Amino acid sequence: MIVMKEGNKRIPKWNRKVFAVAGGLTDYRKWFPEYKLEELVMLAFRQMLEQNDLKMDPLEVKGLINYAVYGHFADHFQDQLLCSAKVHDYLGLDPLYNVGIKTGGATGGSAVLTGAMAVASGYADVVLVAGWERMDEVDTRTGNTYISFAACKDYETRLARMYSAYYAPMAKRFMETYNLSEETRAKVAVKNHLYACSSPYAQQPGRYTVEEVLNSRIAAWPLRFLECCAMSVGAASMLLCDEKTAWRLTDRPCELYIAGGSHTLRVADRRHQAIPLLPHETEEMYRDLLEPGSRYPGFESFLASRMAAWFCYRMAGIENPLEDLDLVELHDAFTISDIQTYGDIGLRPYGQEPDYIESGDAYYINPNTGKPGKCPSNLSGGLIGTMHAVGATGIFQGVECLWQVQQKYDKFHGDPKIWEFWGKTKPDDWQSLQIPDRKGCQAAWVSHAGVGSHVTLGILRKAWQ
Amino acid sequence: MKETREEARFIGRPAKVVQMEPAMVVEWPRTFIHRHTYGKLTPFFKGLQEGRLLATRCKNPKCPENRLWLPARADCPDCLQPMAWEEIPQPVIGTIYTYTRVAYGGMGLEISEPYWQIDVELEGVCTIFKGWLKYGEPKIGMKVRAQFQDVPTNTILNIYWVPHDG
Numbered sequence: 001m002i003v004m005k006e007g008n009k010r011i012p013k014w015n016r017k018v019f020a021v022a023g024g025l026t027d028y029r030k031w032f033p034e035y036k037l038e039e040l041v042m043l044a045f046r047q048m049l050e051q052n053d054l055k056m057d058p059l060e061v062k063g064l065i066n067y068a069v070y071g072h073f074a075d076h077f078q079d080q081l082l083c084s085a086k087v088h089d090y091l092g093l094d095p096l097y098n099v100g101i102k103t104g105g106a107t108g109g110s111a112v113l114t115g116a117m118a119v120a121s122g123y124a125d126v127v128l129v130a131g132w133e134r135m136d137e138v139d140t141r142t143g144n145t146y147i148s149f150a151a152c153k154d155y156e157t158r159l160a161r162m163y164s165a166y167y168a169p170m171a172k173r174f175m176e177t178y179n180l181s182e183e184t185r186a187k188v189a190v191k192n193h194l195y196a197c198s199s200p201y202a203q204q205p206g207r208y209t210v211e212e213v214l215n216s217r218i219a220a221w222p223l224r225f226l227e228c229c230a231m232s233v234g235a236a237s238m239l240l241c242d243e244k245t246a247w248r249l250t251d252r253p254c255e256l257y258i259a260g261g262s263h264t265l266r267v268a269d270r271r272h273q274a275i276p277l278l279p280h281e282t283e284e285m286y287r288d289l290l291e292p293g294s295r296y297p298g299f300e301s302f303l304a305s306r307m308a309a310w311f312c313y314r315m316a317g318i319e320n321p322l323e324d325l326d327l328v329e330l331h332d333a334f335t336i337s338d339i340q341t342y343g344d345i346g347l348r349p350y351g352q353e354p355d356y357i358e359s360g361d362a363y364y365i366n367p368n369t370g371k372p373g374k375c376p377s378n379l380s381g382g383l384i385g386t387m388h389a390v391g392a393t394g395i396f397q398g399v400e401c402l403w404q405v406q407q408k409y410d411k412f413h414g415d416p417k418i419w420e421f422w423g424k425t426k427p428d429d430w431q432s433l434q435i436p437d438r439k440g441c442q443a444a445w446v447s448h449a450g451v452g453s454h455v456t457l458g459i460l461r462k463a464w465q
Numbered sequence: 466m467k468e469t470r471e472e473a474r475f476i477g478r479p480a481k482v483v484q485m486e487p488a489m490v491v492e493w494p495r496t497f498i499h500r501h502t503y504g505k506l507t508p509f510f511k512g513l514q515e516g517r518l519l520a521t522r523c524k525n526p527k528c529p530e531n532r533l534w535l536p537a538r539a540d541c542p543d544c545l546q547p548m549a550w551e552e553i554p555q556p557v558i559g560t561i562y563t564y565t566r567v568a569y570g571g572m573g574l575e576i577s578e579p580y581w582q583i584d585v586e587l588e589g590v591c592t593i594f595k596g597w598l599k600y601g602e603p604k605i606g607m608k609v610r611a612q613f614q615d616v617p618t619n620t621i622l623n624i625y626w627v628p629h630d631g
Contacts, residue, residue, distance in 0.1 A: 223565075
């Protein structure tokens with residue numbers, strides 16, 4: 001659909017407020033034979049119930065759950081259909097109803113959105129949202145082929161059998177159109193690998209230089225391996241509830257807004273259309289952006305991300321994301337998809353995306369000024385540094401936002417016992433990446449599927465004084 | 466009299482044990498064949514077998530989109546009416562919109578790597594057609610010409626592109 005009509009543009013609205021109160025993660029690893037899948041979900045579930053300072057006994061909290069939403073991307077990775085039924089039973093939640101969600105890389109975000117709908121509608125007061133992926137049953141090349149089954153099997157899958165080759169042409173086009181340098185792309189990889197060094201859950205922490213990223217092995221030119229996300233095993237969980245229950249459970253609930261957008265799976269099929277404007281944008285800003293014959297969103301942008309932001313900002317009353325948000329967690333499956341998203345969600349106007357990195361706004365500490373970055377991104381380490389256990393990813397990002405807004409980054413990343421539990425040693429030079437507290441503190445996360453076919457944008461806002 | 470009874474027997478192969486510590490891991494081979502239908506796209510893939518490139522166009526005079534679709538689709542997403550097939554006249558000359566060099570493809574890749582994957586704009590087509598370049602080095606804006614495999618692959622890989630020098 002290119003021309004949106006009145007009903008298509010309706011802004012989502014909850015019938016009652018929705019809150020996130022707790023989260024749980026596992027370690028994320030390339031190869032994780034120590035645990036079966038449902039055992040990993042159990043660990044995330046238990047961390048959520050036991051370690052989030054909830055004001056009730058963990059089993060009492062479990063007794064409040066009415067409904068469960070599970071995210072897992074690909075049945076063939078787990079080699080188990082209806083995995084959600086198996087996990088649900090393992091968590092001891094039978095005979096409550098549960099539903100499985102599959103929207104590719106956006107599965108986690110879509111699961112949170114689905115859980116929020118249940119609370120907002122009144123179907124449930126307390127919803128467990130959990131997600132996972134087990135990507136180690138096959139070797140990496142086979143895993144890439146499995147993922148590429150999410151491309152169009154008639155026209156595209158056979159042309160690479162690997163998703164980096166579907167994003168790489170976007171990188172080339174973006175570089176040509178918007179003057180993006182290889183160095184700026186590499187800086188995204190350096191930043192996110194570095195932030196992963198502070199996370200006990202991270203699969204790919206590393207202190208790299210721009211030169212090391214640019215000299216790393218090519219996956220699909222111009223994308224290097226160090227610019228690509230992890231292929232992970234792991235799980236994540238989040239607890240959503242209504243307002244009354246939220247305050248029963250915690251003194252630090254976060255109000256949740258989340259909305260989504262979709263666009264064609266085949267990048268090829270993106271016909272030109274007018275740019276949907278975010279609240280802080282004007283038509284004048286983009287008057288000279290596109291030359292005659294150019295396309296929007298073309299290969300440079302993600303319409304689904306733009307629409308997710310278009311809906312969610314209006315739903316949550318966000319006027320200018322760079323000014324209003326304290327943190328963003330973006331779906332950095334590849335450095336280029338991270339950079340493309342800066343324009344889609346309005347951190348910079350379209351065409352000026354590289355400036356979000358070069359200005360230092362995207363950093364915890366702005367390397368240009370030595371002061372805090374204006375709106376740091378992916379302090380979790382993101383998909384490049386920490387994890388992409390696909391069905392868990394959009395939940396992991398939401399949990400990281402939740403803990404940041406709750407001022408619990410140090411509790412969940414700096415506790416040596418968490419490092420030791422996962423067989424790691426907390427680094428001597430461990431650095432806290434906790435964002436500052438303020439009234440109305442809020443963080444946003446983007447969950448994104450194959451070349452932007454599904455995208456959700458969620459916002460978690462501090463609800464206590 | 467001796468009692469005879471039929472016994473069910475294990476007739477599979479023992480799963481290969483990969484490791485026992487820290488947890489037991491076994492190999493679980495999987496080999497399946499899918500029968501995939503091209504459905505109403507059959508004229509497109511039949512065309513590729515014959516060395517012809519076919520696209521679709523909506524014939525509804527009220528439809529806002531009257532350009533060709535390639536990737537072809539049988540039904541119009543704008544007005545929901547069935548579309549009609551049209552052959553793109555030969556030689557099929559397109560312009561490279563963007564490209565990548567695939568160095569590390571997935572399992573089962575049927576093109577020898579590294580190779581150039583290209584996205585091709587064609588005049589009068591509202592979409593952009595993904596393909597592969599048999600030889601040469603691509604540039605955005607470069608002209609390329611469609612060619613077809615002598616022995617049909619019966620897949621999208623039947624069509625490929627070569628530099629068009631004039």
